[in-house]
Structure formats: structure tokens, C-alpha cells
Amino acid sequence: MREPAFCAVKCRQPRTGAESETGGAGGIGMEPITVSICIPTCNRPRLLREALLSCAVQTRKPDCIVVGDDSATDDTEKVVSEFAATVDIPVDYRHNRPPLLQSGNTNSVFDRTASTHLMLLHDDDLLLPSAVEELLGCWERYPGLTAAYGKQIVISHDGVPDLKASERLNRSYCRSSEWAGLQKESWQAGVRQQFPNNGYLLRTAIAQATRWRPESEVGNAGDFEFGLRLALTQDGFFFLDKFTTKVRLTCSGSISSSRYDDAALYSYSLLEQCALPDGAGEVLRSQRLMEIAPRAMMEAIRHGQLQRAFQLYLSPHHGWRIRLSPGGVRRSLLLALCGLKLLNRRS
DSSP: OOOOOOOOOOOOOOOOTTTTTTTTOTTTTTTOOOOOEEEEOOHHHHHHHHHHHHHOOOSSSSEEEEEOOOOOSSSHHHHHHHHTTTOOOOOEEEEEESOOOHHHHHHHHHHHHHHHEEEOTTOOOOEEETTHHHHHHHHHHTTSSEEEEEEEEETTTTBBEEEEEHHHHHHHHHHHHGGEESSSSSHHHHTTOOOSSSSSSHHHHHHHHOOOOOOOHTTTTTTHHHHHHHOOOOOEEEEEEEEEEEOOTTTSSOOOOOTTTTTHHHHHHHHHHOOTTHHHHHHHHHHHHHHHHHHHHHHHHHHHHHHHHHOOOOOOOOGOOOOOOHHHHHHHHHHHHHHHHHHHHHO
């Protein structure tokens, strides 16, 4: 691996309470809070430029921006270099050769973070201008927090907000007013996926200790598995009932589907296997598995895992009401068709 192609400056050291901006102090007798925004990126220089600009206009400036680049060309390096020359925010950039893949790149930007707290931002997503300040305010109320996060606005590839899709997204992941504040049961934030895929503010030491698992173990469900494991092992999750991030629907984006995706398939298995509290934990596990089963079955079919798809079809979490729905009928016909094609190839 070659040396980093570009590194503007090291991250700032924690400031004193007198020097810190809004939300910058950890409280009397506590270490001042500093924030790095971590951005793993790959082959999306134009969208990365927008993400970086959303960091630069924060009402509470980040203490550092850490970029890990898996791109095949030097286009992203040029974008970051030009950006770093126009702002007074330290930028730590590294071009990974060979590429580290999503999990390795995310762990790399976590490991290079020197601040007390970090925020993960996908290279195609955006922060709202007050995101850092608003989330830091949660630590003013509860200094012992592990993580804080807000609501997400869904935008098109061109950046146009979709308010109906945003409402559906946030409500489906329990990011609505009735869930606001400190979560009583942290594990539920992971199981329900209330803890988002990015845009959260998190203690750096905990992020570095938890780490993302490699794709060979969790496929494309790395963000879900990270949040689930984090919530099962840590307390102190705060949901802020305000919009803090924009998540973009792109061809290979953060929340869009892909015919090659396996996130639901791995998420189903992870939820099946994880240890949850008796009673409420089992009820919520069953509920979430029912929600994920149809997508997991489709992904199994697309990946040629017909035996796994058949198991999901017959599982109690894909019951007759789901099987006899229009979507369930389509899935069963597709599974039968793929099975017949496989038999014909073998005969």
C-alpha cells in the first residue's frame, strides 16, 4: 500500500471550555468534546463534494474531517484537495491502495479519528446545517450518552426532497415524536433500526472498539450489524426529534435497493441468531423478522440460494397471510420458476 496521497493537517486538539463553540464543552470537570466527521468514499467525487460542503456550513464547525478513499482514480483526491484549500477545518485524507472495501474503509476512518466523538457520513448524503450543534446538545442534557441521532430526509439523486418517503422512512424506524429522547431500552434502538445507517454522533472510543465486521461475514448488512451490536452492548442512545441528515436515493446509494444487494438476507440471519431479552425481545424479534422476510427471500432468489429462499418461504415469519398476498404469490411463482430452470439445467 502506498503512502497517503494527501493529508492536509492533523485534527485539532480538544479546545478548552472557554474556547469551545456551542455544544463544544463536555461540562465542568469533563474533557471538552471534539467532533470529527468521517466519510468513507468510493468513485463518487461529485457527490462527495456536496457532502463536504454540508460539513463546512455547520453552525458548529467540526474539529476535523476524515476521508477514506477507495476510488480507482485520483479524481476524488483533487476534490478533497480543492475543498481543504478553501476551509479552515482540518482535513485528513487517505487514498487506499488497494481499496479496503466498505467495512475496512469505515474502520480506517474510525481508527484515524483523534477527537472524542465522531459522526459517520456517507459520501452521497448530506448534513443539515445545524446537525453537529443539535446532536452535541444532547450531551449537554445527558453527558453519559453513547450516541445521538435525528431524523432523515429522503432526497432524489438530484437532491430533491421527498417528504412522503421521508415520513415513511422515519416512522418505519421509530423516528417519530413518541420515541423522542433517551431510549429506555437501548437494544431496541438496534433491533428496530432506529439507530441510523449514518449521520449519528458517537463516542469515538466506542466506535473504534466495536468496529465493522467484514463483508465476508455480514455481506452488505454491515451498517445494520454495527448498530445492532452497538445497541446490544452499550447504553445511552438518544433520539432527537429533528431532521439532521439528508439520505440520497442513488443507483448504488445508502438506502436504495440493488439486484445484487444482500442486506436483508444477512439482516434476517443476524436477527435470528442474536441474543435478546426474554419476553419483549422475542416479540420484537418475531415482528422484525416478519418485516424483513419478503425482501430476504427475494435476495436469496436473486443470489441463486434457492434452498434458503424456500426455507424463508416456509418460515413462520412468512406465514399464509404474506404468502397469499399479491407480493407473496409473485415470490412463490418466481421461486418455482427458478427451481424449474435449475432442474432443466441439471437434466
